[in-house]
Amino acid sequence: MADINYLRHSERPDAALTEPALREAIELLFFAYRDFTGEPDALLARHRFGRAHHRVIYFVGRQPGITVSELLAILKITKQSLAPVLKVLVARGFVAQAMGAKDRRQRHLTLTEKGQALEERLYHIQSARIARAYRQADPAAIAGFRRVMRAITDDPQMGRGGR
Amino acid sequence: MADINYLRHSERPDAALTEPALREAIELLFFAYRDFTGEPDALLARHRFGRAHHRVIYFVGRQPGITVSELLAILKITKQSLAPVLKVLVARGFVAQAMGAKDRRQRHLTLTEKGQALEERLYHIQSARIARAYRQADPAAIAGFRRVMRAITDDPQMGRGGR
DNA sequence: TAATTTATGTCAGCCATGTTGACATATTGC
DNA sequence: GCAATATGTCAACATGGCTGACATAAATTA
Secondary structure (H helix, E strand, O other), X not given: OOHHHHOOOOOOOOHHHOHHHHHHHHHHHHHHHHHHHHHHHHHHHHOOOOHHHHHHHHHHHHOOOEEHHHHHHHHOOOHHHHHHHHHHHHHOOOEEEEEOOOOOOOEEEEEOHHHHHHXXXXXXXXXXXXXXXXXXXXXXXXXXXXXXXXXXXOOOOOOOXXX | OOHHHHOOOOOOOOHHHOHHHHHHHHHHHHXXXXXXXXXXXXXXXXXXXXXXXXXXXXXXHHOOOEEHHHHHHHHXXXXXXXXXXXXXXXXXXXXXXXXXXXXXXXXXXXXXXXXXXXXXXXXXXXXXXHHHHHHOOOHHHHHHHHHHHHHHOOOOOOOOOOO
16 A cells, blocks of 8 residues: 555655655645644635635735736636626726736736735735744754745745746 | 844854745645645545545544544534535435434535445545655655645644644 | 433525636737 | 737636525433
């Protein structure tokens, strides 16, 4: 049963690659993500927004002027999924659309002041949780966290931010 | 704007608590979780199961004999949300229910052989991703990852496994 | 014993978030 | 002029959550 995961990096057994250790990591991802998204969800609900709106607000805030297709690529969802979310954000004045100067087919998205204000509140909630965790860890632990998280991710450059 | 996050742990400025560093962490969580769940989703879809079924299979597999209310507490969802998911898992022979010996109101859940087989395949997919990441990291980095992930989580003992 | 609490199940209605497929429109580039 | 591109839209559907209300059986408590 899943013995393949007991394969060694070098020749000696590696405690980090045992089934219990790997199951622990699987659970850490589940619980950390669940709790990480729980708090913002409450604020979003007060605006009748969901996690999908949060993601749009976040990435438009990070990359003002991002096009619709760039946003779709980051989120890895279909345009039909994005459409109603974006529509309500524009209709309610959180996101603004501007026609491209060079390519007039494109819609460049930016946050309005109202959108920025909400983004900041959401960022504040989530960054407080991260900051609390980082304060409990030394620099080496933080570096390890970053390294492992990047390695778990398919494309470690993550969207366009390219951090 | 979110200046509170610039608060220091000691007296000197801490590079880990700057806005760029905290935004990086937020994005690491988003992308790592997205990619982590992407692969199992494809296998689950072939059974017409979703992520909710995966979670039930996972935690029943981890704690055979778990009761319905214990499962609800781990997942933090309502019984009305769990009901249809559990129903189809039982109906299609992945999960078995047994009346409690001591308390006959309780339903103790276990995986059938079929359920175990699916759980193993799902575990294999996810553990392979973790193992790949862990192999790229030294023991200190892995320890740092675990420490930060626990600190991000509300209840670091995570469910009943109590790792 | 009687009353209450607990564990579970179920029904109804609602909402958010995703999907595929098909088609429309405007614009760009060859 | 034509094909490709960027975006938008409609329809139908599936999943996975939620609240509220109510039902049943079993355990616990008064």
